[in-house]
Amino acid sequence: MPRWIMEKKLLEFLSEDLGEGDVTVTALIPPNLTTTAKIIAKQNGIIAGIQETTILAECLNLKTQPHITDGQTIKNNQVLLELSGNAQTLLTAERTILNLISRMSGIATQTHTLTQQIKTTNPNLRIAATRKTAPGLRYFDKKAILIGGGDPHRLHLDDMVLIKDNHIALTGSVEEALKKAKTHASFSKKIEIEVTNIQDALKAAEGGADIIMLDNFSLKQAKEATQILRQLGHTEVLIEISGGITPQNILEYAALDINIISLGGLTHSVKALDISLEIVSKKIK
Numbered sequence: 001m002p003r004w005i006m007e008k009k010l011l012e013f014l015s016e017d018l019g020e021g022d023v024t025v026t027a028l029i030p031p032n033l034t035t036t037a038k039i040i041a042k043q044n045g046i047i048a049g050i051q052e053t054t055i056l057a058e059c060l061n062l063k064t065q066p067h068i069t070d071g072q073t074i075k076n077n078q079v080l081l082e083l084s085g086n087a088q089t090l091l092t093a094e095r096t097i098l099n100l101i102s103r104m105s106g107i108a109t110q111t112h113t114l115t116q117q118i119k120t121t122n123p124n125l126r127i128a129a130t131r132k133t134a135p136g137l138r139y140f141d142k143k144a145i146l147i148g149g150g151d152p153h154r155l156h157l158d159d160m161v162l163i164k165d166n167h168i169a170l171t172g173s174v175e176e177a178l179k180k181a182k183t184h185a186s187f188s189k190k191i192e193i194e195v196t197n198i199q200d201a202l203k204a205a206e207g208g209a210d211i212i213m214l215d216n217f218s219l220k221q222a223k224e225a226t227q228i229l230r231q232l233g234h235t236e237v238l239i240e241i242s243g244g245i246t247p248q249n250i251l252e253y254a255a256l257d258i259n260i261i262s263l264g265g266l267t268h269s270v271k272a273l274d275i276s277l278e279i280v281s282k283k284i285k
Contacts, residue, residue: 001139003055007059009136009139010052010059013099013100014060014096017095017096018092024091025087025091026088029088030284031086033087033282033284034084034086034285035084035090035281036084036280037083037090037094037280038079038080038082038277038278038280039053039080039081039082039101040276041078041273041274042076042274042275042276043275044073044074045073046071046072046105046108046109046147047069047070047074048070048104048108048148049070049101049102049103049104049105049140050066050070050080050101051070052101053100053101054066054081056096056097057083057085060085060090061089062083062085062089062093063084063085064083065081065083065084066080067080067081068080068081071148074105080275098275098277102273102274104141104143104147105272105273106272107144107267108145110266110271111266112149114247115127115148116149117247117251121251121254121255122258125254125258125259125261126261127266128145128150128153128240129145129150129267130153130268131153132264133267133268134267134268138155139155141270145267150266151260159189160189160192161189162193163177163178163181163194164194165194165196165215173203175203178191178193178207178209179207191211192209193209193212194213195213195214196215197221198224198225202229205237210237211239211240211260212229212237212238212239212240213240214226214258215242216243217244218244219252219253222258226258227257230257238259238260239258239259239260240258240261240262241253241260241261242261242263245261245263
């Protein structure tokens, strides 16, 4: 993302929190007070959001001193970043900064955990996100997926053709949906189709889909579907599994001859990493 767009988005986040002004800091903090604060990890994990924090701080004329870069492993009580400058400004921006870095780090940490979990079982398998992101935060959610070692999948609806159950319901069949997609979509766009049974998976492969998503297949159904597809010579089509995948069963699915596992829970049910900001010094200008 170009920096000017990033700055605009981050300042919009801050503006949403600010309202007409921070009445607390106005009442309590002298306008000529400067301060230094440390952002500190309260959990182990993978850090994400350092770049965004730095950009927002610089927009607010705060000085930054990062102690770590995005994607690195962090430990409890580790200092991640130091901020210094006007105390009113720093305190006003505190929650926006912590919300973003905590959420992004939570997503990156969970993604990293799952990618490491499946590494020995299926090293070529990709852990992917979905579009189940918080409105306004998609870019940051998807970036955190990348930082954690996952695949962002689609960022926008114009990235690729993804035919889902309601598209099929309105076009009439898997075959008709694929036919229309191939007629109207650019050659530059991959075509993926979501199926709910083995019969439709075969129709999708025969119809020339680039990617077949097995949606909410049980382990038994997914195993049968992938075996049939591969045995019939559909070795080039990518197979994605989505729905019902958990940390408890992901290794069983990962052992199948598949290419992608996508999980909405990476973003729609993210558990933010515990990160805090602590004031360490102050000075009247």
